[in-house]
Amino acid sequence: xxxxxxxxxxxxxxxxxxxxxxxxxxxxxxxxxxxxxxxxxxxxxxxxxxxxxxxxxxxxxxxxxxxxxxxxxxxxxxxxxxxxxxxxxxxxxxxxxxxxxxxxxxxxxxxxxxxxxxxxxxxxxxxxxxxxxxxxxxxxxxxxxxxxxxxxxxxxxxxxxxxxxxxxxxxxxxxxxxxxxxxxxxxxxxxxxxxxxxxxxxxxxxxxxxxxxxxxxxxxxxxxxxxxxxxxxxxxxxxxxxxxxxxxxxxxxxxxxxxxxxxxxxxxxxxxxxxxxxxxxxxxxxxxxxxxxxxxxxxxxxxxxxxxxxxxxxxxxxxxxxxxxxxxxxxxxxxxxxxxxxxxxxxxxxxxxxxxxxxxxxxxxxxxxxxxxxxxxxxxxxxxxxxxxxxxxxxxxxxxxxxxxxxxxxxxxxxxx
Amino acid sequence: xxxxxxxxxxxxxxxxxxxxxxxxxxxxxxxxxxxxxxxxxxxxxxxxxxxxxxxxxxxxxxxxxxxxxxxxxxxxxxxxxxxxxxxxxxxxxxxxxxxxxxxxxxxxxxxxxxxxxxxxxxxxxxxxxxxxxxxxxxxxxxxxxxxxxxxxxxxxxxxxxxxxxxxxxxxxxxxxxxxxxxxxxxxxx
Numbered sequence: 332x333x334x335x336x337x338x339x340x341x342x343x344x345x346x347x348x349x350x351x352x353x354x355x356x357x358x359x360x361x362x363x364x365x366x367x368x369x370x371x372x373x374x375x376x377x378x379x380x381x382x383x384x385x386x387x388x389x390x391x392x393x394x395x396x397x398x399x400x401x402x403x404x405x406x407x408x409x410x411x412x413x414x415x416x417x418x419x420x421x422x423x424x425x426x427x428x429x430x431x432x433x434x435x436x437x438x439x440x441x442x443x444x445x446x447x448x449x450x451x452x453x454x455x456x457x458x459x460x461x462x463x464x465x466x467x468x469x470x471x472x473x474x475x476x477x478x479x480x481x482x483x484x485x486x487x488x489x490x491x492x493x494x495x496x497x498x499x500x501x502x503x504x505x506x507x508x509x510x511x512x513x514x515x516x517x518x519x520x521x522x523x524x525x526x527x528x529x530x531x532x533x534x535x536x537x538x539x540x541x542x543x544x545x546x547x548x549x550x551x552x553x554x555x556x557x558x559x560x561x562x563x564x565x566x567x568x569x570x571x572x573x574x575x576x577x578x579x580x581x582x583x584x585x586x587x588x589x590x591x592x593x594x595x596x597x598x599x600x601x602x603x604x605x606x607x608x609x610x611x612x613x614x615x616x617x618x619x620x621x622x623x624x625x626x627x628x629x630x631x632x633x634x635x636x637x638x639x640x641x642x643x644x645x646x647x648x649x650x651x652x653x654x655x656x657x658x659x660x661x662x663x664x665x666x667x668x669x670x671x672x673x674x675x676x677x678x679x680x681x682x683x684x685x686x687x688x689x690x691x692x693x694x695x696x697x698x699x700x701x702x703x704x705x706x707x708x709x710x711x712x713x714x715x716x717x718x719x720x721x722x723x724x725x726x727x728x729x730x731x732x733x734x735x736x737x738x739x740x741x742x743x744x745x746x747x748x
Numbered sequence: 749x750x751x752x753x754x755x756x757x758x759x760x761x762x763x764x765x766x767x768x769x770x771x772x773x774x775x776x777x778x779x780x781x782x783x784x785x786x787x788x789x790x791x792x793x794x795x796x797x798x799x800x801x802x803x804x805x806x807x808x809x810x811x812x813x814x815x816x817x818x819x820x821x822x823x824x825x826x827x828x829x830x831x832x833x834x835x836x837x838x839x840x841x842x843x844x845x846x847x848x849x850x851x852x853x854x855x856x857x858x859x860x861x862x863x864x865x866x867x868x869x870x871x872x873x874x875x876x877x878x879x880x881x882x883x884x885x886x887x888x889x890x891x892x893x894x895x896x897x898x899x900x901x902x903x904x905x906x907x908x909x910x911x912x913x914x915x916x917x918x919x920x921x922x923x924x925x926x927x928x929x930x931x932x933x934x935x936x937x
Contacts, residue, residue, distance in 0.1 A: 525916075596927035606925035610915045617909045653891055688777060 334358050335737070336453035337442050339433075341367045341424045343390060343413055343719045344707035345457030347726035349422045350391045355734065359453075361422055362444060364429040368413035370459055371406055377487045378511060380405050380571035382503055383539055387720045388412065391727065393419055401537065403571025430458075434682040439702060453733055456681075456692075456705040460717055461674035467499075472597035473668060477660055481670045482508065488515035494666030495519070497602065499594050501526045502565040505671030506578045510570075512669075513586045520658065520665060521583060523608055524593035524672075528615040528648065529567040531577045533623060534630070535640040538569070545629035547622070548715035549724075552696055555710075562710045565673060580612065580648050591654050602658045602665075612648035620644060676708065697729045702736055704729045757901075761856040779806045794828045795821040836889070840869045843920045847894065850914030855900065860910060863899040892924065 336352055338345045341363035352359045366372060381388075386400035393416045404412060417424055428446040435441075439452035464481035473479065478492065482504045488511060498509045501523040513519040529538050542548050555561050570578045580590060592605035627642045629635075658665065678685075678692050685699050686692060694705050696712045706725055707717060715721030773780040782805035788798040801815040819832030833841070844867045855862050871892045877885035898907050915921050 592925070595925075598927070603927045607915070607921070610912055613908065614912045614916065617905065617912060620905065621909075 332360075332447060332449050334360050334449060334451050336360075336455065336733070337362060337440070337449050337451040338455040338457055339430050339442075340457035340459060340707075341417060341422070341426070342370065342457065342459055342707070343388075343416065344459070344722045344726070345455065346413065346416050346422055347390050347722040348455050348457060348704075348706060348730065349424075350393070350416075350420055351726050351730035353420050353422065354392070355730075357734075357737075359423060359451075360449065361424040362428045362430055362442070362449075363424055363426045364458075366426050367417045367424055368410045370461065371409050371413065374461075374483045375406050376482070376485045376508065377406070379507070381409055381719075382567070382569040382571045383718055383720060384537055384571075387539055387543065387718070389720055389723055390416055391723050402573075430680055432680050432682050440683075452702050452737060454703045455729075455733075456678070456699070456703070457707055458676065458678075460676050460708045462677035463675050464670055465672045465675055466670045467594065467672060469594070469597050470668075470670070474600050474660060477668055478666060479668045479670065483674075485669060488512055488517060491515075491517050491667050491669075493517070495664040496667045496669055497522060497594070497665050498669045498671055500524070500565075500671035500673065501568065501580065502671070502673065503567060503569055505669075506568045506580075506583060507570045508669060508671060509583055509588055510578055510586065513583070513588050517667075518664070519583075519588045520591055520663070521580075521588050522591050522594040522604060523580065523611060524605075525565065525611050526580075526615050527565055527567045528579050528619045529569055529577075529622065530579070530619075530645060531569060531575045533626065534642065537575070538567075541626045541629075542622075543720075544633075545626050547625065548713065548718075548721070550714045552710055552712050552716075558710065561714075562708070564709070579645075581646060584649055590650065591658065592656065600660050602660060604654070604656050604658070606656050608654050609650050612650050616647050697725060698732060702733075704733060757856060757859045757861045759852045759856045759860075759862050761853045763853065763856045766853060767857075781805070791819075791831070792829075793821075794826070795819065795831045836871060836873065839924065840871055840892070843892065843918075843924060844869050844894070846918045846920035847896075847911070847914050850918050851896070851898070851910055854910050854913045854917070855902075858906070858910065860906060861901045864897075865900075866897045868895045868897075869893070889924075 335357050336359035338348050338352075338359060338361040341361045345361050346367075349359065349361050363369060380403040382403065384401050385395045385397065385404060388395055395412075416422075425446065428444045430442060430444050432443045433440055433454055434443075436450060439450060440454045442449040442451065442454065464483045466481060470479060480490070485508060491512060493516070495518045496512050497520045498505050498512070499522045501509075501521055505521065509519045509521050531538060533541060552558050552561075568579055570576070576582070584590060590608060592608040593611070594602060595605040596603035623642070623644065630639055630642075676692065678690070681692075683700060683703070685694075685703070692699060692705060692708070694711070697705050699705050705711065706722060706729065709717045711717070712725045712728060713721055716725055782803065784803050786798050786800045788796050790796050796819075798818045798820065799815055801812055803810050803812075818838060820835050820838060821831040822828035822834055823830045848865055848867055851865055852862060869892065871889040873889055874885045876882040877887040896911055900907060902910065
C-alpha cells in the first residue's frame with residue numbers, strides 16, 4: 332500500500348501529527364499495534380492518574396472542555412480523552428497493526444506490519460518513550476524465591492504477597508506505588524537514585540501551572556546547557572490526586588517507608604545499596620529550590636507577588652544518619668522487588684542506521700533522517716516534549732519540516748520556531 | 749552567578765580541554781577505556797611501597813611525568829614502625845583528592861572563582877572487624893564524614909550544588925559508595 336506519510340502509534344503524539352496532516356489533506360495512515368491509547372489501556376496500574384492537570388492537555392484542535400480544569404484524569408478518563416481526539420477528526424487509524432520493520436526505500440520508507448506492507452515518503456515514530464521497563468542487569472542475581480515485577484505489570488496491592496517490598500526507583504512511578512503499597516500494609520523499602528523532587532502546589536497554585544506560566548516547560552533543546560543530561564532527567568516526583576498531596580520522600584518516610592541508596596549490587600541473599608543517598612537527596616533539594624527561585628523571579632517580574640501566597644522553601648529531605656548499605660532479604664522480610672527504574676523506547680524494528688551504539692535513537696530536535704521524524708521523547712524539542720501538552724508545539728514544528736521535505740526544500744536541520 | 753566579576757575566573761582548570769575531551773570520547777567510546785595500575789612491594793613488617801607510573805588510555809600506553817611512590821605502614825600503637833600513612837588513610841586521601849579536583853573543575857565550568865578549598869575527612873572504624881573479634885562488624889569504614897570549607901565567589905547554595913555535583917561525578921566517591929568486583933590472583937615468584 333502506498334501513502335504519503337505513515338505515523339506509528341495512535342497515542343496523543345501520533346494523533347497530534349495526524350491532525351496536522353489531516354488539516355493539510357496530506358494522505359496518511361496511523362498504524363497502531365493495539366487500540367487507540369493502547370499503553371494507557373493495557374500497561375498502567377489501576378490507581379494511576381495523570382500528573383498534569385486536566386487543562387494541561389492542549390492538543391492541535393483539541394483540549395479539555397470539562398468542568399474540572401485543575402483535576403487529574405484517571406486512566407479511563409485519559410483513554411476517553413485520547414479516543415475522543417481520534418474521533419474528533421476521524422484520524423485514519425489502523426488498529427491491531429503491529430509494525431515489524433521500517434527500511435529505507437529509495438526516496439522514502441518501506442514499513443512492514445503484520446497486516447501488510449506500506450510505502451511512504453514520510454515516517455513519524457510516535458510509539459512512545461515508555462515501551463520497555465528498565466530492569467538492571469543485577470536483577471538476575473536476586474534469590475529465586477523473591478518475586479519481581481515491573482511498573483508495567485503492576486496493577487494494585489492485591490497482586491503483591493504479604494511482606495516487605497523493595498521498590499527500586501523514586502521518580503513518579505516509584506513514589507506513587509511505594510505510597511500505595513505502604514498504605515496497603517506492604518512495608519516498603521525505597522531504593523533512591525537520582526530523582527527530581529517537586530511540590531504539588533506552591534504559593535497556592537499547582538506546580539505545573541507555575542512551570543507553564545514561567546516558561547520552564549518551553550525551555551528549548553537547542554538552548555539548554557546540557558541536552559544529553561536534560562533528556563535523561565527522570566520524571567518529577569508528582570502524583571495527581573483529589574487532595575493535591577505532595578509525594579516527596581519526606582511524606583513517604585512519614586508513612587513509614589524506609590529509604591536506602593540506589594540498588595548497587597546483589598550478593599547471595601544480601602542487597603547492596605549505594606552510600607550516595609544523602610547526596611542524591613541534597614542534589615534534588617537544591618534542584619527543587621532552583622526551580623522555586625525561577626518561579627519566584629518570574630512571579631515578581633510579572634506582578635504576581637500580590638495575589639500569590641508568599642515565597643517559601645520546603646523542609647530538606649530527611650535522611651537517617653546511617654542508612655543501611657546492606658539488607659538481607661530474609662531477615663528484612665522483603666518478599667517482592669518492584670522495578671520502577673524508568674522506561675526506554677523500543678526502536679529495535681528500525682532497520683535504518685539511526686541508532687547509536689547503545690541502541691538509542693539519534694535525532695536533532697525530532698528530525699531523525701530525511702523524511703523520518705520522532706515525537707514524544709523526553710526533551711525532544713522542549714522540556715514538555717514527553718507530556719501530552721508538549722505534543723502540539725513539537726508536532727507543528729516537525730510538520731513544518733515535513734511539508735518542506737515533501738516540497739523538496741529541506742536540509743536536515745530541524746525547523747525552528 | 750549571583751556575584752559580579754571583573755576578571756575571568758581561573759581555578760587552573762582547562763575546562764575547554766575537558767569539554768573537548770568529553771566530546772571526543774563521546775564519538776570514540778573505545779578511547780575512553782582506561783586502565784589504572786599500581787605495583788606494590790613489601791618492604792618489612794607492615795611497611796610497603798606502592799609505585800604508579802604507567803597507565804593505559806586513549807587507545808595506547810601512557811606514562812606519568814614521573815614515577816610516584818607511596819609508603820604505607822601502621823602507627824606504633826599497632827606495634828608497627830609508622831613509615832607512612834595507613835592504607836585506609838590513603839583511601840581517605842584518594843577520596844579527598846578526587847572530590848577536590850572535581851570541585852575545581854565544576855567551579856571553573858560554572859565560573860565560580862575559588863580562593864581556598866579545604867576538606868577534612870574522618871572515617872569511623874570498629875577494629876573488632878579486622879581483628880576478627882566480632883564477625884558482625886565489617887572490616888572497612890562504618891561511614892566517612894567529609895567537611896569542606898570553601899572560600900569562593902558564590903552563594904552558600906551554589907557551593908552546596910558545587911560539592912554535590914563533584915560527588916556525582918567522582919570516581920573515588922563511586923568506588924567507596926558502591927560495590928566493586930575485586931579479583932586477586934597469586935603465583936609463585
